[in-house]
Amino acid sequence: MLTRKQAAAELAGLLKAARSAVALSGAGCSTNAGLADFRGDKGLYASGKYDPQKIFDIDEFFKEPRYFYDFARDFIEQLKKVKPTFTHAFLSALEKTGQLKGVITQNIDALHQKAGSVNVVELHGSFWTSRCVSCAREYSYAQMEPRILSAEVPRCSCGVVIKPDIVFYGESVRRIGESVKMASESDLFIIAGSSLEVYPAAAIPDSAYGKIALVNKGPVNIRAERLSLNVSDDLDDFFMAVAEELSLSV
Numbered sequence: 209m210l211t212r213k214q215a216a217a218e219l220a221g222l223l224k225a226a227r228s229a230v231a232l233s234g235a236g237c238s239t240n241a242g243l244a245d246f247r248g249d250k251g252l253y254a255s256g257k258y259d260p261q262k263i264f265d266i267d268e269f270f271k272e273p274r275y276f277y278d279f280a281r282d283f284i285e286q287l288k289k290v291k292p293t294f295t296h297a298f299l300s301a302l303e304k305t306g307q308l309k310g311v312i313t314q315n316i317d318a319l320h321q322k323a324g325s326v327n328v329v330e331l332h333g334s335f336w337t338s339r340c341v342s343c344a345r346e347y348s349y350a351q352m353e354p355r356i357l358s359a360e361v362p363r364c365s366c367g368v369v370i371k372p373d374i375v376f377y378g379e380s381v382r383r384i385g386e387s388v389k390m391a392s393e394s395d396l397f398i399i400a401g402s403s404l405e406v407y408p409a410a411a412i413p414d415s416a417y418g419k420i421a422l423v424n425k426g427p428v429n430i431r432a433e434r435l436s437l438n439v440s441d442d443l444d445d446f447f448m449a450v451a452e453e454l455s456l457s458v
């Protein structure tokens with residue numbers, strides 16, 4: 209077992225040697241922001257108020273969109289209050305210095321963009337845009353936010369329900385090709401706060417032919433022999449140590 213400082217020095221070394229590092233971020237990145245982890249033991253989901261399988265089930269949505277929109281209202285109210293974590297800021301700072309090409313994220317909370325990251329592939333979509341499930345008319349987040357917060361199920365001018373461009377269970381993950389390409393072109397792939405339990409995201413590291421560094425608190429669905437560095441630590445504390453090793457101001 210490496211100490212935090214040793215592990216941080218190793219990742220700093222890998223980052224210095226890398227020319228095209230890419231990060232994959234999961235829910236563990238946002239838990240320190242106070243946001244609910246999809247699979248963690250805290251937050252909105254664990255409160256028992258919402259069943260994540262049901263919230264994001266496309267058949268349930270078509271049957272009764274209110275269940276999703278009740279969740280969305282709570283989620284957006286929470287999002288308005290939370291700030292990006294050190295980890296988000298660290299990844300953004302790395303992109304600015306050219307040491308990171310971009311971030312693939314499984315999260316729908318837009319905290320990477322809030323932290324200043326530019327090249328962000330939101331694998332599971334986001335609330336930025338929504339569209340009518342019938343006529344495909346597009347609605348911006350600015351148009352949707354007041355409707356979601358008003359507790360009404362948002363409907364298109366044609367009368368049919370509007371759905372945010374979030375990937376639900378049962379829908380195809382449109383940005384998977386782009387993500388796999390980023391991974392395959394990387395020489396360092398950093399997995400930050402993902403347990404790699406949800407496919408197809410979980411398969412993206414298979415396309416990373418360079419070095420893979422894992423930073424997560426808790427078990428991860430990946431073969432240990434694929435990892436150049438395997439860190440089980442608090443993300444913010446660990447990346448603070450890496451920033452120090454890199455003399456990176458975050």
Ligand SMILES: [Zn+2]
Pocket residue numbers: 340341342343344345364365366367368
């Ligand atoms: Zn419509």
